[in-house]
Amino acid sequence: MKWRELIKERSSIRSYKDKKVDEKLLEQVRQYMKELSPLIPEQKTEILLLGKEAGPRLEGIVGYMGNAFFAPNYILLLGEDSEEGYIHAGYLAAQLELKLTELKLNTCFLSINEAKAVKTALNISSPLTVTTCISFGHGNPEKDSNRIDIKSRSDVRMEKIKGHIAPKIAMVELVSQSVFGQSCDFAEDAMDPNWEKAFYASSLAPAALNRQTYRFLIEDNMLYLLDREVKHITREDRYLNDGIVMFYFHTVLTAHFHKPDSWTVGTVEKKPEWKVPEEYFVVGTYRLF
Ligand SMILES: Cc1cc2nc3c(=O)[nH]c(=O)nc-3n(C[C@H](O)[C@H](O)[C@H](O)COP(=O)(O)O)c2cc1C
Numbered sequence: 001m002k003w004r005e006l007i008k009e010r011s012s013i014r015s016y017k018d019k020k021v022d023e024k025l026l027e028q029v030r031q032y033m034k035e036l037s038p039l040i041p042e043q044k045t046e047i048l049l050l051g052k053e054a055g056p057r058l059e060g061i062v063g064y065m066g067n068a069f070f071a072p073n074y075i076l077l078l079g080e081d082s083e084e085g086y087i088h089a090g091y092l093a094a095q096l097e098l099k100l101t102e103l104k105l106n107t108c109f110l111s112i113n114e115a116k117a118v119k120t121a122l123n124i125s126s127p128l129t130v131t132t133c134i135s136f137g138h139g140n141p142e143k144d145s146n147r148i149d150i151k152s153r154s155d156v157r158m159e160k161i162k163g164h165i166a167p168k169i170a171m172v173e174l175v176s177q178s179v180f181g182q183s184c185d186f187a188e189d190a191m192d193p194n195w196e197k198a199f200y201a202s203s204l205a206p207a208a209l210n211r212q213t214y215r216f217l218i219e220d221n222m223l224y225l226l227d228r229e230v231k232h233i234t235r236e237d238r239y240l241n242d243g244i245v246m247f248y249f250h251t252v253l254t255a256h257f258h259k260p261d262s263w264t265v266g267t268v269e270k271k272p273e274w275k276v277p278e279e280y281f282v283v284g285t286y287r288l289f
Helices: 003-009 023-033 054-058 083-102 115-121 193-203 235-253
Strands: 046-050 073-079 106-110 129-137 145-152 155-161 175-177 215-219 222-227 281-287
Touching (some): 003 083, 003 193, 003 235, 023 046, 023 083, 054 073, 054 115, 073 083, 083 106, 083 235, 129 235, 193 215, 222 235
Antiparallel strands (some): 046 073, 073 129, 106 129, 145 155, 215 222, 222 281
16 A cells, blocks of 8 residues: 555545445455554454444444544444553554545544443444444545645645645654654654654644644664643543554555564653653654664
């Protein structure tokens, strides 16, 4: 898949046409559900593809203010109710959302407000918990707008974008080098140009309430993903955000070469020389080379 292009193309769409998604496309989605790259292979996961009938049942128990959008289809992920479980779910769901984007379908993540109620409403008897949900279908058209992509001071582009655009975190804020808040000079010789592409793709990731609270810190050949608790974002959504951004980074970085290992999930001690604000903790570690 052309991950970078799909990442740029993707945006959350919250209104769908009352039109069935072609069975051939749904078959491709079902097939892809079996081909996802796992982040933590030992994590148990179930993925369900649901039809229109799920919409009214999900109303009130998923989505901001209980809005489930009455979409033609939903993908529901079930997994383990743990930090690793949600990060893993985010990693898988990111792949599914981009596959749907490739199939020219529109999508939106839905926060799970009442996981047990979702299982009851949909008659799901699995021992796993509902970790995340994506609505999808043919979206209603939105007005086109311009997006300014600021990659660096010397690389500012104006692109015509279909539909709305959600503001995204700036690269200088997202990525630090050696010391928290110290911006990273991607023009430096030591920098692999693929890193910049991978960080830029990460900056475009979807995030609950559009709060991209995570930060990257590069130290030599190691990359750390940091995150923090903020008001209004549940622990589950925050870990999903982390899993999504982990996938975006890894898939774009490895677009042109094979790297068997991805992120190692789990916290490590913050080094004092990083000068990381107290509220941040390490969520995952990545060996860059
Ligand atoms: C874990 C997660 C949960 C989300 N929950 C909802 C939701 O319940 N309702 C909704 O309308 N959008 C939801 N979103 C979509 C975000 O609001 C959206 O990604 C963000 O505003 C950025 O916009 P974009 O996806 O168009 O780039 C969620 C996204 C993520 C990653």
